[in-house]
Amino acid sequence: MTRLIVVSNRVSAPVDPAAGSAGGLAMALSAALRKYEGLWFGWSGETIEHFTGELKTEDRAGVEVALVDLEAQDVEEYYNGYANKTLWPLFHHRVDLTAYERSYGEGYERVNRRFAETLAPLIQPDDIIWVHDYHLIPLARDLRRLGITNRIGFFLHTPWPARQLLVTLPHHRRLVESLFAYDLIGFQTQEWLDLFRDYVISEARGELAGYGGLEAFGREVRIGTFPIGIDVEGFMEARDSREGVRTYDRMAASAAFRSMIVGVDRLDYSKGLEERMLGYEQFLQDHAEIRGDVFLVQVTPISRDEVDTYQDIRARLDSLAGRINGEFADMDWQPIRYLNRSYRRDQLAGIYRAAKVCLVTPLRDGMNLVAKEYVCAQNPDDPGVLILSRFAGAAEQMGEALLVNPFSREEVADAIHRALTMPLDERIRKWQALMKVVQDTDVGLWRDAYVGALKAIQLSGGDDDAVPARAA
CATH class of the missing domain: 3.40.50.2000 (Glycogen Phosphorylase B;)
Structure with a gap:
């Protein structure tokens, strides 16, 4: 056999x-x-x-x-x-x-x-x-x-x-x-x-x-x-599980009626994390009128910490997140929640579902399954918007995402603003097309x-x- x-x-x-x-x-x-x-x-x-x-x-x-x-x-x-x-x-x-x-x-x-x-x-x-x-x-x-x-x-x-x-x-x-x-x-x-x-x-x-x-x-x-x-059926079960729903409820409550943007990436220079934070900073500079109404949750588990290059990028990201928070934060609002820890799949599904926007902006990536997980986690009646690097392998399939050049902070900033202000009917149309891709590539x-x-x-x-x- x-x-x-x-x-x-x-x-x-x-x-x-x-x-x-x-x-x-x-x-x-x-x-x-x-x-x-x-x-x-x-x-x-x-x-x-x-x-x-x-x-x-x-x-x-x-x-x-x-x-x-x-x-x-x-x-x-x-x-x-x-x-x-x-x-x-x-x-x-x-x-x-x-x-x-x-x-x-x-x-x-x-x-x-x-x-x-x-x-x-x-x-x-x-x-x-x-x-x-x-x-x-x-x-x-x-x-x-x-x-x-x-x-x-x-x-x-x-x-x-x-x-x-x-x-x-x-x-x-x-x-x-x-x-x-x-x-x-x-x-x-x-x-x-x-x-x-x-x-x-x-x-x-x-x-x-x-x-x-x-x-x-x-x-x-x-x-x-x-x-x-991704495992579409398994991920949807994780999303709808007790822990998935509990995580969604916690994140929605912690948002306090603000719009949450999410990024989930292993710590790596290929993921474009510095460029992403700079693009988000540009968005905050360009749109002072909505600064307090949005925040970024960046989940970045540490990896390969014994390699010098990864130690360097970790230090730079710590400094950059601190600088942005120091410049823009108010007494009841912090623009970036930077988390160096891992979460279970059901917890991530709940986090994704609570986010109005997902930033997937690697400088180069073989595929990137975060993009597909985010789409799978969404509420069909009120889906969020995926912002995706055109240099991720997923961009070849997921053209209905907002495709961006991650090296351009202005382009990333403009995409964040467009995603946050996108009409519901357009969000639903894009999500339906993206979800079909996710299901067809299970x-x-x-x-x-x-x-x-x-x-x-x-x-x-x-x-x-x-x-x-x-x-x-």
Whole structure:
């Protein structure tokens, strides 16, 4: 019987699927693994003195997970180093923040090789393998070297960088060549797929093949777009749950008849948080007549705090939020509530529902599911307005949002004013169109489309009659 093996840097299968804090992606992949009697493999998050390859297996709500510990040096070079100081900034067009350290690349190669050596004995002949994200780009190449011939797919959750930026990466050709050990490569949007194809054709002298394929490095790989979504039904249940309703009531009461704007982002320079606050500040400067009638709730959990760049942005945001509050606050009004903590999914749904406007303004983002969650949380009879960066992957689908250039504080300020003054009939029309997008790109549909496309590829390297869903 065919099993599905999911591989990611960290295993996020929920211990309790009924918990409101479980993410939609984790729930969708867990459901797929239960359906195919599969396995989720990844790093445990723990470190040991010497790598042994010893596996820790456990059952998480019907999903078998296999966890491996890494050495502290592995974590520093592979995870903090190459993944988060090299590939992450580069893939988000921040060459100025990209660290090109040889030891990082060596650690990245070493950990992917260790993952492959640990995973290979678990693979059965009929298994299909689904690898996730930039941490594990070379994994299929290392599995092939160990004799694994199964179908292996890769999905990139982040953007793919422009060719002119990717070539700044030492050994960029080797990195891209390793992707051709996969059978199917999935991207969030057509833009990211086109940038990948441009590199392959221009730098590797690759050629287009039939049915959404690329030929290069002596091998053909299928490529396709598979835009990820949220668990619509699960999110609506979280919204309507006791905790979701309670959170909505608390936020509505705390608003005291003011209009709430919300932003929810992990602390990261790619999210455009400084630019967002500056745009909000511009709005306050431009519209003194409504200053006391609106406030921004910015939820920003801290992440990767051991990386210097993230420490720097945290300090700048603390200072910027304090400066704006100091300049504009009154005795009974604070313009920004800046919260460095995480909230459960049901609590976030309540927060979204209470907000008249949602600011999703990343400088570059693979998709951004906050935009879809906000739309899903709205009251159909009185929906809020989504302001969305045109550089988020979601903008390719969600054209009825107010699309903005996040680098322009005036454009962000103008969009906030338009959103707050938008007539009800226009808000309803936009929300209905956006909600259809959210429903049509449900995470379960995304999961089934990708797995179905991977299963359709024959072990011989591809069946010309089998076309991946949404293939390019």
